[in-house]
Amino acid sequence: MSKDSVKLLNFWPSMFGLRVHYALDLKGVSYDYQEESLLNKSKELLEANPIYTKIPVLIHNGKPICESLVIVDYIDSVWPGSHKLLPEDPYEKAVARFWADFGDKKLYDAGNRLIRAMGEEHKKAGEDFKWALMKIDEALGTIAPGKPFFGGDAMNFADVGLAPFICWFKGYQKVGGFVLPGPEEWPNLHKWVDAVNSVDAIKKSTPSPDKVAEFAEVIRKRVLGAA
Amino acid sequence: MSKDSVKLLNFWPSMFGLRVHYALDLKGVSYDYQEERLLPNKSKELLEANPIYAKIPVLIHNGKPICESLIIVDYIDSVWPSPHKLLPEDPYEKAVARFWADFGDKKLFDAGSRLIRAMGEEHKKAGEDFKWALMKIDEALGTIAPGKPFFGGDAMNFADVALAPFICCFKAYQKVGGFVLPGPEEWPNLYKWVDAVNSVDAIKISTPSPDKVAEFAEVIRQRV
Numbered sequence: 109m110s111k112d113s114v115k116l117l118n119f120w121p122s123m124f125g126l127r128v129h130y131a132l133d134l135k136g137v138s139y140d141y142q143e144e145s146l147l148n149k150s151k152e153l154l155e156a157n158p159i160y161t162k163i164p165v166l167i168h169n170g171k172p173i174c175e176s177l178v179i180v181d182y183i184d185s186v187w188p189g190s191h192k193l194l195p196e197d198p199y200e201k202a203v204a205r206f207w208a209d210f211g212d213k214k215l216y217d218a219g220n221r222l223i224r225a226m227g228e229e230h231k232k233a234g235e236d237f238k239w240a241l242m243k244i245d246e247a248l249g250t251i252a253p254g255k256p257f258f259g260g261d262a263m264n265f266a267d268v269g270l271a272p273f274i275c276w277f278k279g280y281q282k283v284g285g286f287v288l289p290g291p292e293e294w295p296n297l298h299k300w301v302d303a304v305n306s307v308d309a310i311k312k313s314t315p316s317p318d319k320v321a322e323f324a325e326v327i328r329k330r331v332l333g334a335a
Numbered sequence: 336m337s338k339d340s341v342k343l344l345n346f347w348p349s350m351f352g353l354r355v356h357y358a359l360d361l362k363g364v365s366y367d368y369q370e371e372r373l374l375p376n377k378s379k380e381l382l383e384a385n386p387i388y389a390k391i392p393v394l395i396h397n398g399k400p401i402c403e404s405l406i407i408v409d410y411i412d413s414v415w416p417s418p419h420k421l422l423p424e425d426p427y428e429k430a431v432a433r434f435w436a437d438f439g440d441k442k443l444f445d446a447g448s449r450l451i452r453a454m455g456e457e458h459k460k461a462g463e464d465f466k467w468a469l470m471k472i473d474e475a476l477g478t479i480a481p482g483k484p485f486f487g488g489d490a491m492n493f494a495d496v497a498l499a500p501f502i503c504c505f506k507a508y509q510k511v512g513g514f515v516l517p518g519p520e521e522w523p524n525l526y527k528w529v530d531a532v533n534s535v536d537a538i539k540i541s542t543p544s545p546d547k548v549a550e551f552a553e554v555i556r557q558r559v
Contacts (some may be wrong), residue, residue, distance in 0.1 A: 182426050
């Protein structure tokens with residue numbers, strides 16, 4: 109049986125790329141890693157993702173798959189046996205997809221504005237970011253009460269969709285100039301954070317929050333400097 | 336066997352709601368339809384069904400709400416896999432279908448939205464972006480399903496269902512954008528696809544008239 113060729117093109121601070129790392133690592137899939145410089149995108153990246161020219165891209169046996177949640181879905185289809193991420197039940201699956209997508213629509217969107225916006229818009233970004241985390245705290249309590257993950261006892265598609273933002277919390281708080289509420293206010297969220305951070309597969313590829321915060325501040329300075 | 340209760344909360348011009356119509360109609364699923372008036376106030380039922388986004392479409396199946404159009408279509412395909420399976424079984428083909436469905440949101444809807452709401456240079460760029468997106472769809476059809484009418488080959492799949500709702504909006508976007516789309520000589524695959532979609536009986540059931548959509552778009556544009 110010929111060996112699968114699996115390669116991830118990524119840029120280390122990307123929470124989207126981290127979703128792919130998490131999916132592959134939770135399933136114990138071996139893969140090569142290629143760091144992309146976004147200011148000098150490789151010919152391979154441009155050919156693999158001509159529509160968006162963005163990371164992450166997964167190249168599996170020469171075929172490129174783009175868009176992080178599409179990639180995670182693909183990984184779950186190709187390697188279903190070890191640590192299935194998508195629930196079998198259609199409704200539970202839809203709930204998992206909804207919260208993964210919430211990561212893009214609300215969490216990433218607010219975080220992005222925390223890095224790039226000014227004045228009133230910047231202040232609102234902080235409020236929106238906190239609102240999003242509050243909603244995640246509530247959702248955890250509703251969907252998996254008393255359990256550490258959206259997936260119950262193990263991470264599922266929603267957990268993988270949202271967990272990459274955890275290592276960005278420090279960075280967002282720094283550029284946002286606020287401190288996130290603690291476990292008294294968001295008990296489910298903080299239990300979830302601790303549970304995610306305890307998973308061995310997660311520790312493999314998660315960048316250090318300090319490094320991410322440093323990166324976030326560099327970008328923020330450039331944004332402020334250009335203003 | 337008790338009867339399934341299936342209800343779609345929607346607003347008639349929404350191409351996102353139309354995706355849900357298409358998925359249900361292609362599969363011959365019976366459902367109730369509830370038109371939501373989004374202004375001045377959204378209904379209590381919508382706000383309870385979709386507290387996070389307070390948006391349509393929402394599918395309520397046996398009392399449980401499912402939100403976000405592509406998630407709803409995915410759900411419909413899981414609950415009623417036959418007839419007319421929308422997602423390919425092969426993981427790579429499935430990923431390709433998901434990619435192009437998502438392209439509808441990221442590039443087509445985004446440009447169309449700016450055609451309605453942007454001004455000046457940004458408005459002009461929205462028109463260029465919209466045409467670029469359709470050109471990419473034309474190219475994709477030629478690569479993914481050469482010689483076939485749909486992304487799904489002989490029948491509509493997940494990508495077709497996600498992108499087809501924009502067809503009835505072409506007239507509207509051209510009006511508010513002040514441009515005419517290139518024709519079949521330039522985009523042969525796209526136009527064959529449009530004709531093929533418009534010939535599907537299930538599609539005809541719920542598609543609003545392009546003239547009505549264009550009228551609606553111009554009203555919004557005038558307000559902007």
